[in-house]
Amino acid sequence: MGINSEMPQISADSDDPLTRAMAPPPNESIQERDARIHREREAKRVSDEIDEELRKGCKKGTKPVKILLLGQYFISVRMKTTTLKNFQLMNSVTAFHTEKPSWRAVIQYNVVRSVRIIVEAMTDAQASNHSSESVLDYPQLTAEHQTLKMRLSPLVQIEESLIRKLTLSGAAEYLNDGRNYAKEVTVNSTLGWKNAFSRLVRDGRESVESDLLIDWDDPNDPGVVLNACADDIKRLWHDPVIQRLLDVRKLRVEEVAGFSFLDALDRVTSPRYIPTDDDILRARLKTLGVTEYRFTPAPGQHSIHDFPWRVYDVGGQRSLHLHTTYKCFLAAWVPFFDDMNAIIFLAPISCFDQALAEDPSVNRLEDSVLLWKSIVQNPLLKATNLVLFLNKCDILKAKLASGIKLSEYIVSYGSRPNDFESASHYLKKKFAGILKEHSLEPRPFYCHFTSVIDTYSTKLILINVQDTILRANLKKSSLMA
Numbered sequence: 001m002g003i004n005s006e007m008p009q010i011s012a013d014s015d016d017p018l019t020r021a022m023a024p025p026p027n028e029s030i031q032e033r034d035a036r037i038h039r040e041r042e043a044k045r046v047s048d049e050i051d052e053e054l055r056k057g058c059k060k061g062t063k064p065v066k067i068l069l070l071g072q073y074f075i076s077v078r079m080k081t082t083t084l085k086n087f088q089l090m091n092s093v094t095a096f097h098t099e100k101p102s103w104r105a106v107i108q109y110n111v112v113r114s115v116r117i118i119v120e121a122m123t124d125a126q127a128s129n130h131s132s133e134s135v136l137d138y139p140q141l142t143a144e145h146q147t148l149k150m151r152l153s154p155l156v157q158i159e160e161s162l163i164r165k166l167t168l169s170g171a172a173e174y175l176n177d178g179r180n181y182a183k184e185v186t187v188n189s190t191l192g193w194k195n196a197f198s199r200l201v202r203d204g205r206e207s208v209e210s211d212l213l214i215d216w217d218d219p220n221d222p223g224v225v226l227n228a229c230a231d232d233i234k235r236l237w238h239d240p241v242i243q244r245l246l247d248v249r250k251l252r253v254e255e256v257a258g259f260s261f262l263d264a265l266d267r268v269t270s271p272r273y274i275p276t277d278d279d280i281l282r283a284r285l286k287t288l289g290v291t292e293y294r295f296t297p298a299p300g301q302h303s304i305h306d307f308p309w310r311v312y313d314v315g316g317q318r319s320l321h322l323h324t325t326y327k328c329f330l331a332a333w334v335p336f337f338d339d340m341n342a343i344i345f346l347a348p349i350s351c352f353d354q355a356l357a358e359d360p361s362v363n364r365l366e367d368s369v370l371l372w373k374s375i376v377q378n379p380l381l382k383a384t385n386l387v388l389f390l391n392k393c394d395i396l397k398a399k400l401a402s403g404i405k406l407s408e409y410i411v412s413y414g415s416r417p418n419d420f421e422s423a424s425h426y427l428k429k430k431f432a433g434i435l436k437e438h439s440l441e442p443r444p445f446y447c448h449f450t451s452v453i454d455t456y457s458t459k460l461i462l463i464n465v466q467d468t469i470l471r472a473n474l475k476k477s478s479l480m481a
């Protein structure tokens, strides 16, 4: 199997850990040496056979390799669609780029929704400033804040018009679970919501410059109002009193995905803004139902090509109630997915200090561990390869660096150092232990530390995952017998 040209190359230097790991053990006896050489030859033979099979590529009737993306299903923990986008970016870059106008609209929606959330928090703070019974310690807002709030009111209409467009074809719905700030559009992933935002995609053209797909002269384009309000949004977002208010309300970037765009307002509200790949990965649009993505990697794209793949993203469940245990949930879903070659299980390890918004008594990380255990011990999935992504490492690093202590939330962490290396190692061992203890059949533990919003590192990991799954699959189909 060839090494991808973008992979960092490891030098053959004796200080290099890989070279050291590959070196024969010191004081090896002749019998040990012969046994080692035999093992190495056998491993190479199997590897060459797999390579040969891969070279032959997709023969007629080759069964597709199927991957299911799985993660928690409550509103507050997410990552699946972002992982799917990484697969698309890696394998169908042209089609991915023709969707830019749709993602531009989603990012605009993320920005106006974020402003609405801040404005609603301001309204609550003002009410509490005038009440003696307030539970939260809100900061005092001034007349200037009131003026800013009024100046931003046109954004309410922009949010409504974006929601109308998204929901027009019945491809989306507006969910409200009772908490006002959680109001969020949800698209049905099987329907074409993307068509509502592009002039030419509907004509069936496959590869068109994103610039041509956007109607820059449309006076109703949300970009016009956003550009006019940009300075006021910036003043609001950078105001220390407002930041304190968001702290009091525990509204953080993790809770409101659109907040990350408020740090890039100059760019995302500029008159001819076109999203970058990173913007698209950060764009948040809740999905319901199952999205299937089919691809066959082209030669030269990366080392594995010509095999048909299917990746499935199962969106959040509207009807899932908190008392629904993962056992019941899996009992309903697993029969649809028992023919998957692999499950990529996404666990957000940055969530150790957060509770589920839907049930403040449940720790988010603990919830993820419980779902992992249910998957691991499910008899219908006992032969499925499980690939664990310990995700949101970027947020975990930032949290630990800011002094938030893992041991305060996970008591068993004890007095270990509060740094990323120790924390990630500890959590990996926890998940590995569950696999070992609860798997009905012995299975290899495939695990990666990820930040799926980082396109470059995620691409390298997905290449590795595709390679691992394909090899495991070929081995299983007794190709090597």
Ligand SMILES: Nc1nc2c(ncn2[C@@H]2O[C@H](COP(=O)(O)OP(=O)(O)OP(=O)(O)O)[C@@H](O)[C@H]2O)c(=O)[nH]1
Pocket (backbone or CB within 6 Å): 071, 075, 077, 078, 079, 080, 081, 082, 083, 257, 281, 282, 283, 284, 285, 286, 287, 288, 314, 315, 316, 317, 391, 392, 393, 394, 395, 450, 451, 452, 453
């Ligand atoms: N900082 C950071 N943000 C992430 C990471 N992974 C996902 N996100 C963000 O989390 C938000 C939600 O992710 P999605 O992939 O839409 O979640 P989902 O699992 O599809 O959620 P549902 O559709 O509700 O089932 C997006 O705005 C992502 O950009 C990560 O590793 N780091």
Ligand SMILES: [Mg+2]
Pocket (backbone or CB within 6 Å): 080, 081, 082, 285, 286, 287, 288, 315, 316
């Ligand atoms: Mg989704």
